[in-house]
Amino acid sequence: MRNRAVFAVAAILLLVVAPLVLSPFRLDLLGKYLCYAIVAVGISLAWGRGGMLTLGQGVFFGLGGYAMGMHLKLQDGELPDFMSWSGVEELPLLWKPFANPVFALAMVIVLPVLVATLLGLLVFRQRVRGAYFAVLSQALAAAFVILLIGQQGLTGGTNGLTNFQFFFGLDLYEDADRRILYLVTALVLGASYLSVRQLVRSRYGQLLVAIRDGEDRVRFLGYDPALVKTVAFAVSAGLAGIAGALFVPLVGLLSPANLGIVASLELLVGVAIGGRYSLAGAVAGALLFNYAKTIFSEQWPDGWLYVQGALFVAVMVWAPRGLAGLSHQFRDALSSRRKVEVQA
Template sequence: MTAPGTALRSPALRARLRGYALFAAVALLLLVVAPLALPAFRLDELAKYLCFAIAALGIGLAWGQGGMLTLGQGVFFGLGGYAMAMYFKLHDADGDLPDFMVWSGVEKLPALWKPFESPVVAIAAVVAVPVAVAAVLGALVFRQRVRGAYFAILTQALAAAFVILLVGRQGLTGGTNGLTNFYDVFGRDPEAESTQRTMYFVTAAVLGVLYLAARQLVKSRFGRLLVAVRDGEDRVRFLGYNPATVKTVTFAISAGMAGLAGALFVPVVGIISPSLLGVVPSLELVVAVAVGGRYALAGAVLGAVVMNYAKTEFSEQWAGGWLYLQGALFILVMTLAPKGAVGLYEQVKDAVARRRTPERPVPAQSVQGEAA
């Protein structure tokens, strides 16, 4: 029989319990403490940071666990955001053309917009469209064994092309202004404090559910296979698995997370525009994940929240220098602490544990035996 308390001394079980306790503490902080302690404006800002954290979670899954450095996550963020914003604009128009189409001289609702009159279609498209685009792109690219810097440059070029497309179609997408001025969000006033508070809780809950799902995925057999592909793709192929399929599925999941983040961003902030989706915003998400720790899902979430908060604070006081500070921070992290803040914390914790653990003295008989 197992002695009482023996199971609790298992390192794996203790680590799991610590993980559950930490998740519960963060959930309590976000769902109880923050709404009570923060004013409405700051709570709305935190909701925006959590939207970026959802997108960063997808990057952590694709890059940290799968080794796919995606520099175009803004594309999928934008697809989800525009899908939701199109429904809001059509709902506000109430059978007429959206305001920006009238200003642009459009006389008939484009066929692309018609399906988004239905909230069911819009909500489904928020995830389905980014997943479909990522799945097609992944199937075409990963089968050709495109990886590393080549894949990163390809996704970056995709983000740049997507922004050019959005800006160039003023009557279809709103051009550089994007889609804004939403007057009704599922029957609620988007400017009301109660609506903003509700959206905060929804965003925090979605982030929690997606984090638990991603964590479960990483711990599953598929997750172990994904890490194996990251560390030795050719070896995995020789073992009979298809790395292209594993990477495509993961890339599609990360795109779905980004699309959902963009859809939540629209009612939280009240706008979706090309300036939020291009190369620079996509790079900022990657920097945030790297600073937080790309090998840990919690690090990706932490990095997104902390970096966006720092961006808000520093850009208010030092508007011209924030980008330089961000670039310097990225270089320092990648050279001195490649595993980010979470990895640095683990290193410090291990070093402290080794110092606290006393060295066991070598028995005299063993020393005599070795001397003989």
């Protein structure tokens, strides 16, 4: 009951209060944070519930984002600007199908899910997990970014994709239209939160947690952990893809810097701060972290890396369950103290 009330308050704040109170500039920033929060929902599923520390979430964010960005670039029917700068005169074959809105929208989800499923099946089936998986997912992010930068004529290289005018009929230079875009993002976040919460509470969710805590035992019971984990990983990838697709029109820019190793880790910090075991904590953590990042970058840009680094250390040392787990941790500490007293 209390949870429902909190959810309702959050929904009213995001959907009604924020668009009325915030300036267009701040509302855009909030929309950007919401995109990161959608990614956080997925990370919370894969990492918090499934124990898969994915350091390459930026790849899926990028796949969804580039699929959307390519479509938006083609809406005016002309050759994208960066191609003529790098001497490409005809639209590359890879780009042609993205002129179709249905295809582009499908690819926003299909591409990340496909890559995640492939990697998940190959890796989890061989019982590669824990730190090995983390290292591999990070290497994927590194390779993806280098590939994007290298294929200048195809992807816009380091600059990425910029200058979008329209988003499915919305004019991205109009404040009123941007507000609609923001509302869509908030609704997508709500929908992803609710569906992942449903997934977590289902029998599947219990199986996922069981695998996290004792993979071999679950295997001995006759389940296939590789399959279960792959599904969770693919769902988290799909969510990241959707978030990336919304990020592109909201921010008006997608470049390799948004997807690399550091960006992927930043997607994770919010979740760690908010609490990886709690979906709501992950969302709140992502919003808080990115808000703090904006504030610091405006006020004290050189200090931000110190603060961010210190946050990592502090959360891991003092609050491994994150903010959402603080009360839990407190209770544990109290009860263990009581136990000691009893023993004495």
